[in-house]
Amino acid sequence: MKCTVCREPALIDLRRHNAAFCGEHHSRFCRDQVQRAIDDFDMFAPDARVLVAVSGGKDSLALWHLLKALGYDAHGLYLGLGIGEYSDASRDHVLAFTDAHDVPLVEIDLLDTFGYDIPTGAQASRRTPCSACGLSKRHLFDSAALDGGFDVLATGHNLDDEAAVLFGNVLHWQTEYLARQQPVLPAGAGFPRKVKPLVRLSEREMAAYCIINGIDYQVDECPMSAGNRHLAYKEALNGIESRSPGSKADFYFGFLRSAADVFQTATDDGSEPVPCETCGAPCSGGRCAFCRLVERAGGEPTMVRVDAPTRRSDQGGPT
């Protein structure tokens, strides 16, 4: 197997593109795909201040690396979820990345700032861990992006993620979620602009990117996500993809092209969110779900203000 571009030995074959790449040209392919996603969906301008939500996994670290390589002003945001050793190891990977690349990081620790972690928060609020985690992430990603004055929040959702979420939403015909499943959600009504620059790249392509570029990432799945239905959806789509390479991309981009508008029109009820009584975040009324979660978990809902991002190279140096 030879690289489609330079005929040197290839490291990865991409069946849906009928191509194979060496390390250098795979990295270039990934950069091109990210730039194309940014351009095609008008995600953000070349001089935008971008906040990248990083978990320590391959997708978010690769995204951060790719945005830097493309010349964007990309800051990291790491949320300490308090999921035992898994979170400890995840944070180590993020800090190793910031050390190696001298990039600015915003850190929020759930336990330090709000007095709960995902295991206790899930139990107290009677949510599944994935639900408590998703709620916490959405809320704190949004407030960190707004409070830090960033132009846009970027997350590492890749094509496999988006196709699996789409499949789940279609299997249950969650028409309101279908109406909002977009690679760009515009700012407005208390929400920051949110973008997914990896929608044109697969999980496997991201893992290869990390390996080629020496990015050491958290390989383990979250121990609390066992039995997550999402994994079954990914498997089902992988079966289709392996028989017909490109099916997943056709499914996701076909949705954006031919069906997303249909659901937007059908579910737009014109209602606007109102500010949460406690923290001011947009919600449907009263206290927002995040403040209720924090309170049930025995913590203190506060108006979170995010500290300025720091570079690790700034710390311990001369002041």
Added chain:
Amino acid sequence: MKCTVCREPALIDLRRHNAAFCGEHHSRFCRDQVQRAIDDFDMFAPDARVLVAVSGGKDSLALWHLLKALGYDAHGLYLGLGIGEYSDASRDHVLAFTDAHDVPLVEIDLLDTFGYDIPTGAQASRRTPCSACGLSKRHLFDSAALDGGFDVLATGHNLDDEAAVLFGNVLHWQTEYLARQQPVLPAGAGFPRKVKPLVRLSEREMAAYCIINGIDYQVDECPMSAGNRHLAYKEALNGIESRSPGSKADFYFGFLRSAADVFQTATDDGSEPVPCETCGAPCSGGRCAFCRLVERAGGEPTMVRVDAPTRRSDQGGPT
């Protein structure tokens, strides 16, 4: 494993209904599900003349048997496709059924009536065999139902079939097909009323029904359908169903409840079909696709008129 109803040994467990049944109560369950589909979707009246398209496979023979058991006036329609031994064996199963149950059958043989069979028709028209077969069936089912003065044409599409077709239409976002994927298509513009009374029953439930009721059916898959993508969609959904029994039914009925209308509204362009110049069947203009297929295959497009249904017990008897 005991029958949920009578506590006798069960022959089949139905995980999505959290039930198990003996032979007698499985047959009752199947009748109830068919009656419920007929009622819920207002398929046809108790005194309707129903034409059942029968292939010799489990679904269509079980449907015919079920409709008779429920007291409906159900006639069979068998299309001779000319797919070698497969078609010969299929016809034998249909004739064995009509002999055993003394029910009226309409037969149309493609080669005798139109001068082509599926293998030659597919080749001559440069269609896949499944495409040539689907086109021929749709056309001749419709004309046989109209010419024979039937109130409704019933096909043996079961829940697995409908969920797999829905999945395929969703994977490719075929919005026009999604708009038409209904258990009932009303009569109009040269089309007969068409219904799918097995939408509440699975493939496995139909196979068990046949075995329990001594219906000997064609077990082989059509030899021309190898590699059909439909089978991959079924496999993918089976993976989901085995982890979460009921997923397939939720997917299909959720679509009918929450999403089908959305596609109907979005794709209704108000255009009406016009009669084919040759046979008078509804089409988009000029000659219909069926007449073009027949002509390319060297046959003679004709205004088909279907003979009156015959009972095998009528033949060879005193006249």
